[in-house]
Amino acid sequence: MLLAASTQRTIGLVILAIVFIGGLVYIYFNIRSARDELGSEIELAANRRQYMDDAELETKRLDLALGTSLVLLTITAVTLPLYWLGEPGRHEGRDVDTSRIFTNRGEEIYVEGAQCVACHGSEGSGGAVSTAITTEDGGFLAQVSWKAPALNTLLSRFTENEVIHTLNFGRNGVMPAWGGGGGGPLTDQQLDEIVYYIRSIQIDEDQINSEVDIGIRQGVETKLRAESDADWATELRAVNDAKDATAWDVTLASRATFGFDCTEQTTDSRCVADNDASQALLAAETVHADALESAVTSWLADVDAVRQSAWEAALAADSSLDNEGNEDAWRFAALELLSTAGAIDGQELYLEYGEILFTNTAAAGTYNCARCHTYGWSFDATGPYSLELQGTDEPILEKYTQGGGFFGPNLRGGTTLEQFESAASHVDFITKGQTMGATYGRGGSGGNGQMPGFGPNTDSSPVGPTIASGDEFSYPGLLTDEQIDAIVAFERNL
Numbered sequence: 001m002l003l004a005a006s007t008q009r010t011i012g013l014v015i016l017a018i019v020f021i022g023g024l025v026y027i028y029f030n031i032r033s034a035r036d037e038l039g040s041e042i043e044l045a046a047n048r049r050q051y052m053d054d055a056e057l058e059t060k061r062l063d064l065a066l067g068t069s070l071v072l073l074t075i076t077a078v079t080l081p082l083y084w085l086g087e088p089g090r091h092e093g094r095d096v097d098t099s100r101i102f103t104n105r106g107e108e109i110y111v112e113g114a115q116c117v118a119c120h121g122s123e124g125s126g127g128a129v130s131t132a133i134t135t136e137d138g139g140f141l142a143q144v145s146w147k148a149p150a151l152n153t154l155l156s157r158f159t160e161n162e163v164i165h166t167l168n169f170g171r172n173g174v175m176p177a178w179g180g181g182g183g184g185p186l187t188d189q190q191l192d193e194i195v196y197y198i199r200s201i202q203i204d205e206d207q208i209n210s211e212v213d214i215g216i217r218q219g220v221e222t223k224l225r226a227e228s229d230a231d232w233a234t235e236l237r238a239v240n241d242a243k244d245a246t247a248w249d250v251t252l253a254s255r256a257t258f259g260f261d262c263t264e265q266t267t268d269s270r271c272v273a274d275n276d277a278s279q280a281l282l283a284a285e286t287v288h289a290d291a292l293e294s295a296v297t298s299w300l301a302d303v304d305a306v307r308q309s310a311w312e313a314a315l316a317a318d319s320s321l322d323n324e325g326n327e328d329a330w331r332f333a334a335l336e337l338l339s340t341a342g343a344i345d346g347q348e349l350y351l352e353y354g355e356i357l358f359t360n361t362a363a364a365g366t367y368n369c370a371r372c373h374t375y376g377w378s379f380d381a382t383g384p385y386s387l388e389l390q391g392t393d394e395p396i397l398e399k400y401t402q403g404g405g406f407f408g409p410n411l412r413g414g415t416t417l418e419q420f421e422s423a424a425s426h427v428d429f430i431t432k433g434q435t436m437g438a439t440y441g442r443g444g445s446g447g448n449g450q451m452p453g454f455g456p457n458t459d460s461s462p463v464g465p466t467i468a469s470g471d472e473f474s475y476p477g478l479l480t481d482e483q484i485d486a487i488v489a490f491e492r493n494l
């Protein structure tokens with residue numbers, strides 16, 4: 001843009017100079033070549049009126065005509081190049097204006113018009129929607145809270161045209177269809193405006209990395225809280241169970257007695273017990289915070305050690321991997337080992353790490369895979385919801401099957417081994433995602449680009465009126481190579 005603008009400016013200046021100098025040269029030669037008058041019409045024809053005589057014509061009249069032409073010519077000669085000089089600036093201003101207007105309108109639709117904000121959070125930070133789960137024949141099953149992924153990293157995983165597709169048609173019934181294509185209320189231009197707004201709220205690489213890391217640590221923490229046999233973990237579980245039990249008593253009481261409320265009934269024994277249990281939990285959390293934190297850190301260090309030993313084993317099997325520029329070959333040889341059951345000591349630990357990434361809870365699941373490949377992950381179908389109060393113990397929501405398929409295909413039972421012959425080609429697919437209309441793997445059909453890419457993304461055909469041909473936008477990746485590897489190993493063992 002800038003280069004084009006300055007070229008145009010330079011050409012404008014050159015033309016201005018040529019016109020100016022040319023004008024001077026013309027005047028000079030015109031004066032030099034002026035000759036004396038030779039003669040004029042002697043007699044006037046009968047049907048003609050006497051015109052001004054020479055004296056008058058060649059003085060006042062001629063001077064006036066010539067003067068006016070000269071002025072007009074000068075104005076034209078000077079203003080045309082000047083106008084042209086200003087043109088690039090006007091273009092830029094126009095682009096900036098349109099872009100700003102589109103972004104503002106997009107924000108208005110996001111916040112007020114379509115209220116995306118109610119589900120996706122302010123500035124696209126992620127949220128949830130309360131929705132009903134039904135049985136196959138449409139009967140009510142349960143009211144759940146369904147996670148709506150953060151949109152402030154959306155353009156790292158989808159191109160803008162893929163986003164437009166989702167906006168047009170919605171997703172899985174929980175995300176409404178917005179565009180005319182899917183019977184929604186918004187026009188194509190409004191969809192573009194939303195995309196402009198989304199463009200303006202994308203977060204940077206450091207923020208992405210730190211969100212992903214926080215999600216990983218939370219995943220490890222949840223796991224250790226539930227499984228670790230260290231003293232701190234056993235105690236936290238006991239205190240937590242006591243808290244759950246008192247909270248349940250309060251819930252039962254409030255359901256049985258309409259209006260039962262511990263903020264008012266402070267002396268009720270159930271409320272007192274509940275309050276004590278909450279205090280005890282808070283105290284135990286504070287006492288064990290450091291132990292928990294360092295347990296998470298050392299668990300992650302153990303995972304690192306497993307990865308390290310895979311790299312060493314790969315090198316031991318093929319010493320040529322240690323060549324410069326061969327980093328990828330080494331990486332994939334190690335990953336092949338990490339993906340093969342029993343090939344490396346500690347592989348199970350590495351796969352658990354892969355599952356934590358596959359289900360990363362950060363930003364309402366934006367960075368994970370489970371929200372599309374595991375039916376039930378998005379509404380925490382982690383165990384039997386019991387209908388205890390109605391006198392039955394029948395589970396109403398089954399625990400989900402990890403990677404069992406939902407919006408994205410089933411990944412279990414070796415399907416990914418069949419689709420991708422090597423861990424390397426599997427990694428490549430996760431890194432780039434599925435491109436609209438393009439096939440993948442051995443038999444992957446060309447869909448609508450709805451499988452996101454988790455590596456860096458360059459969008460070479462963004463939408464909207466301010467986009468010049470050749471404009472492209474680049475966004476950082478959501479996951480590092482190391483993280484994608486762990487997910488791939490996990491999937492190849494599902």
Ligand code: HEC
Nearest residue numbers: 114115116119129147148149166171172174175178194378
């Ligand atoms: C009623 C709640 C709700 C509203 C309103 C809503 N969404 Fe969604 N949206 C969701 C849910 C839930 C999902 C995830 C669907 C799933 O899990 O399959 C989603 C998914 C998406 C996705 C796909 C993201 C991804 O990474 O897979 C995009 C893009 C999106 N919404 C944009 C929008 C925009 C823009 C608006 C406003 C015009 C909007 N949504 C309004 C609930 C909502």
Ligand code: HEC
Nearest residue numbers: 368369372407408409419434444445446447450451452487
């Ligand atoms: C927004 C929803 C969504 C998310 C999030 C998502 N996927 Fe997918 N995935 C899909 C869809 C849709 C397909 C099918 C693509 C097609 O057919 O064009 C797919 C296909 C795949 C396939 C190919 C399966 C086959 O047998 O053809 C793999 C492997 C896969 N995804 C892995 C992942 C991993 C790993 C992650 C997380 C890092 C992930 N997906 C996150 C929607 C998603």
